Amino acid sequence: MITFESxxxxxxxxxxAVDELHLQVPDGEVVVLVGPSGCGKTTILRMVNRMIEPxxxxxxxxxxxxxxxxxxxxxxGIGYVIQxxxxxxxxxxxxxxxxxxxxxxxxxxxIKARVDELIETVGLPDGVRDRYPHQLSGGQQQxxxxxRALAAxxxxxxxDEPFAAVDPIVRTRLQDEFLRLQSExxxxxxxxxHDIDEAIKMGDRIAILSQGGHLQQYATPKELxxxxxxxxxADFLGAERGLKxxxxxxxxxxxxxxxxxxxxxxxxxxxRRVAExxxxxxxxxxxxxxxxxxxxxxxxxxxxxxxxxxxxxDFELTVHADDSLRTxxxxxxxxxHGVAVRLGDGDRYEGLLTRELLSEELR
Amino acid sequence: MDWxxxxxxxxRIRGYALQHLFLxxxxxxxxxxxxxxxxxxxxxxxxxxxxxxxxxxxxxxxPSIALFVLLIPVTGLGPLTAIVPLTIYTLLILxxxxxxGLDGVDPDVREAAEAMGYTRGRRLLGVELPLALPVxxxxxxxxxxTTVGLVTITALIGAGGLGRLIVDxxxxxxxxxxxxxxxxxxxxxxxxDLVLLAGQKALTxxxxxxx
Amino acid sequence: MELVAQxxxxxxxxxxxxxxxxxxxxxxxxxxxxxxxxxxxxxxGLPIGLAVGHTGRGGTxxxxxxxxxxxxxxxxxxxxxxxxxxxxxxxxxxxxxxxxLPPIVTNTYVGVRSVAPAVTDSAAGMGLTGWQVLRxxxxxxxxxxxxxxIRTSAVQVVATATLAAYIGLGGLGRYIFDGLSQQVLxxxxxxxxxxxxxxxxxxxxxxxxQRLVVPRGLQARSRQAALDAKLT
Numbered sequence: 001m002i003t004f005e006s007x008x009x010x011x012x013x014x015x016x017a018v019d020e021l022h023l024q025v026p027d028g029e030v031v032v033l034v035g036p037s038g039c040g041k042t043t044i045l046r047m048v049n050r051m052i053e054p055x056x057x058x059x060x061x062x063x064x065x066x067x068x069x070x071x072x073x074x075x076x077g078i079g080y081v082i083q084x085x086x087x088x089x090x091x092x093x094x095x096x097x098x099x100x101x102x103x104x105x106x107x108x109x110x111i112k113a114r115v116d117e118l119i120e121t122v123g124l125p126d127g128v129r130d131r132y133p134h135q136l137s138g139g140q141q142q143x144x145x146x147x148r149a150l151a152a153x154x155x156x157x158x159x160d161e162p163f164a165a166v167d168p169i170v171r172t173r174l175q176d177e178f179l180r181l182q183s184e185x186x187x188x189x190x191x192x193x194h195d196i197d198e199a200i201k202m203g204d205r206i207a208i209l210s211q212g213g214h215l216q217q218y219a220t221p222k223e224l225x226x227x228x229x230x231x232x233x234a235d236f237l238g239a240e241r242g243l244k245x246x247x248x249x250x251x252x253x254x255x256x257x258x259x260x261x262x263x264x265x266x267x268x269x270x271x272r273r274v275a276e277x278x279x280x281x282x283x284x285x286x287x288x289x290x291x292x293x294x295x296x297x298x299x300x301x302x303x304x305x306x307x308x309x310x311x312x313x314d315f316e317l318t319v320h321a322d323d324s325l326r327t328x329x330x331x332x333x334x335x336x337h338g339v340a341v342r343l344g345d346g347d348r349y350e351g352l353l354t355r356e357l358l359s360e361e362l363r
Numbered sequence: 364m365d366w367x368x369x370x371x372x373x374x375r376i377r378g379y380a381l382q383h384l385f386l387x388x389x390x391x392x393x394x395x396x397x398x399x400x401x402x403x404x405x406x407x408x409x410x411x412x413x414x415x416x417x418x419x420x421x422x423x424x425x426p427s428i429a430l431f432v433l434l435i436p437v438t439g440l441g442p443l444t445a446i447v448p449l450t451i452y453t454l455l456i457l458x459x460x461x462x463x464g465l466d467g468v469d470p471d472v473r474e475a476a477e478a479m480g481y482t483r484g485r486r487l488l489g490v491e492l493p494l495a496l497p498v499x500x501x502x503x504x505x506x507x508x509t510t511v512g513l514v515t516i517t518a519l520i521g522a523g524g525l526g527r528l529i530v531d532x533x534x535x536x537x538x539x540x541x542x543x544x545x546x547x548x549x550x551x552x553x554x555x556d557l558v559l560l561a562g563q564k565a566l567t568x569x570x571x572x573x574x
Numbered sequence: 575m576e577l578v579a580q581x582x583x584x585x586x587x588x589x590x591x592x593x594x595x596x597x598x599x600x601x602x603x604x605x606x607x608x609x610x611x612x613x614x615x616x617x618x619g620l621p622i623g624l625a626v627g628h629t630g631r632g633g634t635x636x637x638x639x640x641x642x643x644x645x646x647x648x649x650x651x652x653x654x655x656x657x658x659x660x661x662x663x664x665x666x667x668x669x670x671x672x673x674x675l676p677p678i679v680t681n682t683y684v685g686v687r688s689v690a691p692a693v694t695d696s697a698a699g700m701g702l703t704g705w706q707v708l709r710x711x712x713x714x715x716x717x718x719x720x721x722x723x724i725r726t727s728a729v730q731v732v733a734t735a736t737l738a739a740y741i742g743l744g745g746l747g748r749y750i751f752d753g754l755s756q757q758v759l760x761x762x763x764x765x766x767x768x769x770x771x772x773x774x775x776x777x778x779x780x781x782x783x784q785r786l787v788v789p790r791g792l793q794a795r796s797r798q799a800a801l802d803a804k805l806t
Binding site for chain 3: 416420421423424425426427428429430432433435436455459505508509511512515516519520526529532533538541542544545548549552553556
C-alpha cells in the first residue's frame with residue numbers, strides 16, 4: 001500500500017505543484033492519476049521513489065516513510081516505466097532487463113532464468129535477447145521497459161505515460177497486454193496519464209487532479225462517471241460521459257427481453273400471433289437446443305408452411321454477455337429495427353436488447 | 364630527395380619519432396587527467412563551465428611558440444618546457460567534449476538509471492561515461508592531431524621530436540630532412556587519429572551499423 | 575626577479591621604440607602580414623564557402639580539407655617554402671593565406687547549411703530568388719559562424735606569422751628567433767609577450783566586430799560558434 005498524508009510540494013520559486021494531498025493506493029490495484037498539464041500528477045508519482053522529495057507531509061510505501069530509506073535502496077524495490085522508456089542504448093536487451101537484479105547482486109544463473117522468463121512474459125520474441133535497443137520497434141522497446149521494471153519483482157510499480165509515445169494501434173495492444181499481465185502479477189501501481197479514456201480503461205481507481213495539485217475526486221471509474229463530484233470533474237470526463245460509462249458496464253448487467261420467438265416448425269398463424277403480442281412484424285426462430293437460427297419477416301412467409309420453409313435472414317448485429325453496453329448501443333443505433341440480438345456461446349439465444357432497456361439502465 | 368640519406372639515418376629518425384610519440388602522448392594523457400575532474404566539476408557546478416572555457420580558450424589563443432618561450436625562464440630548455448604548454452592546449456578541447464558528451468546523454472536514460480537505484484558514481488561509470496565515449500574520443504582525436512602538429516615546433520626550444528629533422532634541414536640547408544620530418548609528422552597524426560577511432564569503435568559495439 | 579628587471583630594461587630602452595627593428599615597426603609588420611593574409615583569405619574563402627553552402631555541393635571536400643590542414647605542421651611548411659622561394663614576403667603571405675582559408679571556408683559552409691530547410695523553403699515560397707535567399711536569409715543566419723571562422727583564422731595567422739620569422743621574415747617573431755640564436759633571454763621573452771598580447775588583442779577585437787555584425791537574435795549562437803570554430 002502507498003499512502004500520501006498531507007503531502008505538499010513547493011518548487012523553488014514558489015510554485016505549488018501538490019497541495020495537501022491525501023491518497024491511498026491499495027495493494028494490487030492500479031491507481032491512475034489524471035488531470036491537465038500542471039496538475040502535479042508526475043510530481044506525485046515521482047515522490048513515491050524520491051525522484052522528487054516532498055516539502056511537507058509523508059509518503060509511505062507499506063507503512064515505511066520513503067524519506068527513511070536511501071534513494072538507491074528504495075528505488076530498487078519500485079519498478080519505473082516512463083514515456084521515453086530510457087533503455088540503455090549501450091546494453092543488450094537481456095542486459096537492460098537484468099539491470100536491477102545485477103545491482104542487487106543476484107547470481108548469473110538466476111538472472112538468466114529471470115530474463116528469459118520476462119522476455120516471454122511481455123511477449124517479445126526470444127531473438128531480441130542479444131540485440132541493442134535501437135534495433136527494436138517502439139512497441140518492442142516499451143515491452144522491454146516493462147520487463148526491466150518487473151525484473152526484480154518489485155511489489156510497487158510507477159508508470160508515467162508509459163504508452164504515450166507509440167501509435168494508437170500499438171498503444172491499444174500494449175494496454176490490453178498490460179491489463180492481462182496485471183491480472184496475473186497484481187502489482188500495486190501508480191499510473192499517470194493525461195488521457196481520460198486510458199485512465200478509465202486502465203484504472204481500478206482514478207484520482208482526478210486540477211492545477212496546483214488539488215485532488216478533485218478519487219473513485220472507481222464507474223463511480224466517477226456516474227457521479228462526478230463537481231463541474232471540474234464532469235468537464236474533464238468530457239461530453240461523452242454517458243457513453244464512457246456504458247463502456248464499463250457489461251451487457252450481462254441488463255435483463256434482455258425474450259422477444260417474438262418461435263420454433264422452426266411453427267406455422268404462419270403462430271408466427272403472426274407471437275409477433276402481434278410483441279407488436280413487431282418479424283419473428284426470431286430458435287430451435288430445440290436453444291440456438292438462434294435466424295429471423296423472418298411476416299410478409300415474406302408464404303402460405304401454410306412452417307417458418308423455416310423460407311430462407312431465414314441472418315442477424316446483422318449480435319452482442320455477447322461480456323461485450324460492453326457501449327458496443328450494444330452502437331449495434332442498436334445501426335440496426336434498422338432498433339434491436340440487437342444477444343447470443344451466448346454456440347449461438348445460444350439469450351434474448352433481445354432494445355433502446356428502451358438500455359436507457360432504463362442509464363437512468 | 365636524397366634517399367640514401369634516409370637509409371643512413373634511419374636510427375636517428377626512429378629516435379626522433381619516438382621522442383615525438385612521447386611528446387604527444389604525455390601532454391594528451393596529462394591533459395585528459397586534468398580535464399576530466401574539471402569537466403565533472405563543471406557539470407556539478409554549472410557556473411564554473413563558462414569561466415573554465417573562457418580561461419582555457421584564452422590560453423589556447425596564445426601562439427604556441429610564445430608560450431614555449433615564456434616557459435624557458437621557468438623550466439629551461441628541454442622536454443618539460445614543451446610538455447606544459449602542450450598539455451594546456453589540450454584542456455579546452457578535452458573539457459568541452461567531455462562536458463558536452465556527458466550532457467548529451469539522453470535525459471530519459473539518466474532518469475531510468477536513477478529510478479532503478481543507481482548510485483551517482485555507478486551511474487557515471489556504468490551509464491553516462493560509456494554513452495559519452497564517442498564525443499570524448501572525438502575530443503581526444505582533435506587534441507592528439509593538434510598536439511602532433513605543435514610538437515614539431517618544440518624542436519626550436521630544444522625538446523626534440525620530428526621537428527628536429529626540420530630544424531636540422533634548415534640549418535644545414537638540406538631539404539630531404541625537412542620533407543621527411545613533415546611527411547612523418549603528418550603520417551603520425553593520421554595514424555594516431557585512426558588508432559583512436561578504432562579504439563572508440565571497439566569500445567562502443569552498440570553503435571555498429573549506425574551513422 | 576633578475577629577468578623581470580632585464581625585461582623592463584628591454585621594453586624601456588629608447589632604441590627599442592625607434593628604427594627598423596623597433597617594437598612599433600615589428601608590430602606593424604606583424605599586423606600587416608596578418609591583415610593581408612586574413613583579408614585575402616576572406617575575399618577568396620567567403621565566396622567559396624557561400625557557394626558550397628548554398629548549392630550543397632562539395633561540402634565534404636571543404637570539411638575534409640580543414641581536417642587534413644590540422645594534421646599538417648605549419649612550421650615544416652614554412653621551412654619548405656624557404657627552400658622553394660627563398661626569403662620573400664609574398665610566398666610567405668601566400669602560405670599564410672593557405673592556412674587561413676580552411677576555417678573560413680568550412681565555417682561559412684557549415685553556417686549556410688545550418689539554416690533550417692524550412693526557413694530557406696519558406697523564403698523561396700514567398701518568391702525570393704536564389705540570390706535573395708542567400709542575401710536576406712542565409713548570410714545573416716550564417717554570420718556567427720562566418721565571423722567565428724575569420725576570428726580563428728586571424729589568430730592562427732598571428733601565430734604562424736611568428737614562425738615565418740624563423741626563415742628571415744620580419745614581424746615579432748624576429749625578437750624570438752634572433753634572441754634564441756644570440757642567447758639573449760630578455761629579448762626572447764619580451765618578443766613572446768608581445769606575440770601573446772597581439773594574439774589576444776586580435777581575438778578580442780574580432781570578438782567586438784563579431785558582436786557588431788551578428789544580428790541580435792543570434793548572439794547566443796555566436797558565442798557558441800566562436801568556441802566551436804577553434805576546435806574543429
